[in-house]
Amino acid sequence: xxxxxxxxxxxxxxxxxxxxxxxxxxxxxxxxxxxxxxxxxxxxxxxxxxxxxxxxxxxxxxxxxxxxxxxxxxxxxxxxxxxxxxxx
Numbered sequence: 001x002x003x004x005x006x007x008x009x010x011x012x013x014x015x016x017x018x019x020x021x022x023x024x025x026x027x028x029x030x031x032x033x034x035x036x037x038x039x040x041x042x043x044x045x046x047x048x049x050x051x052x053x054x055x056x057x058x059x060x061x062x063x064x065x066x067x068x069x070x071x072x073x074x075x076x077x078x079x080x081x082x083x084x085x086x087x088x
Contacts, residue, residue: 012049
C-alpha cells in the first residue's frame, strides 16, 4: 500500500481524467519514478487523495518533501520536479 511519507512521488488519479492522463504522460516522458494510485480501483484512494489536498479534484501529486499539487499544469509540475532535483 503506498504511503504519503514515501521518498517517491505519489500521484492520485483516474483513467478517465484528462489532467491525470496529461500529468502521467509528463512523468513517464521524463522517466520519473512515481507510484500511481487509481482512485477508482484502490478502495480508499479517493479518501486518501482528499485527505492530502482537502479537495476532490485530481490529480493530486504528492512529493517527497511533503508538499503536493492539485491539477498542476505541465510547467508547474515540471518546475517542482526540477526544484526537487528529480529532473534537470
